[in-house]
Amino acid sequence: MFTFDEICQLIRLVAETRVGGIELERDGAKLRIDGVQPAAAPPMVGAPLVSEQAVQALRAAVTPPLAPAAQPSPAKEQPEEEAASEDNLHFVTSPIVGTFYRAPNPDADPYVQPGDRVRKGQVLCIVEAMKLMNEIESDVDGVIVKIYPENAQPVEFGERLFAIRVD
Template sequence: MDYKSIQQLIKTAGEEGLTFLEIETEGIRITMKKGSQTDVAENSVSVTSNLESLEEKKEEQVEIKENAANENKEAVNNITASTDEKDLKTVNSPIVGTFYASGDPKEPAFVEIGSKVKKGDTLCIIEAMKLMNEIQSEFDGEVVDILVENEQMVEYGQSLFKIKVK
């Protein structure tokens, strides 16, 4: 950028009433500020506080969406509990994957309808990304229903078993 171009740039910026201009071209960086340092500092603070305010609003919206999602899950669980018997609990899938009723196709299933289970007993395995995840019972009781088939794909939160608790 030559001297005449810079001079023309200064003249144009002044005529347009610009208070700040920054240009970088051909390895040359030109920064022009018009006004006192306090004017520039006040404008910087204003922009910074506006950005912080926007970030806070985004975080609030994320929290509101998360709270709404949790409330919806609780509502679904409450509806399930009220329509079924009070002592009937559902075991849901904590991950997306493939449901396996046993650890090996030649072995019997971990549980069948009518099986008595205790808290911590393995109910099934869900394979996700080549990892075998044992799903354990969260309570003592009797398996009254198995809601998925062996080797079936399951979704996060999908009901797998119904257990009548003691």
Template sequence: MPMKMHELRELIRLVDESKIEEFELENDGTKVLIKKALSDRQAVAIDSPAEVRPVEPEQGNRVEAAPAPVPATEAISPQQAPAATGEEETDLHKIVSPMVGTFYRAPSPDSDPYVKDGSRVDEKTVVCIVEAMKLMNEIEAEVRGEIVKVLVENGQLVEYGQPLFLVKAD
């Protein structure tokens, strides 16, 4: 039986919280290898039995994840924010990706984006979709305010914890 995404996330979390530098699991023809790199990032590869090979950074089938859980919104200082607005922002939050996947600004290619710079959002406003394992996951703002900057291009691969939007909170 193939490993479920929540099981893989739990493995990554457990390895990250431990002093283990490398973890390998083989089960029902699926091989999972988790290595902690010097940059405190993890490389995870899942190989089929026909393609078992060492995990190298240039492999196309790897998944990278941030080592520690990151809340969906997180306050950042004005020094970390881009100077695109021309004035100091004191209540900037970043909306981050809750998973590894492909970022989409709109529900379909011919639709308008959910939000753009200057859009007003509240906690339940859908701001984008992150596609993971052929599932379309709607991401909500989880904060009330105004979108200051969209940080990701449509169709771009995003990582767990990667900032997607900057929001000036109300």
């Protein structure tokens, strides 16, 4: 058996020497004292790195500041007549997180400009995600009223890309 004083001495010894730990056995009693963990300790397989509660808390903390930036106030950014007829607008949103591009390459003309008439299925922009170029198509016929993100800017899932006045 180990005495209380012996255990305390062993704990101090492990702490002072910064060893990974020790295991001792005496008279059928086993004692294991873990010390300082190595800096590059591998993560445990299958163990979550972050708790679900921490993820939800981070989402709650981050989401409110992003919401106003993703959806600007119609009264400040749109002419009065446009704001009044918002019922007639269709919003094309980003289906993925990525980088918004208005043209197929930097030297090309943009796919669409405000005031352009578009048809259902027409390519409006590209959203690049993980080196894949995803063409975003119009799902309605109408006229482009507003393009929300600037070229080469990051966009979030569900963020407004275009406002289209439906025919």
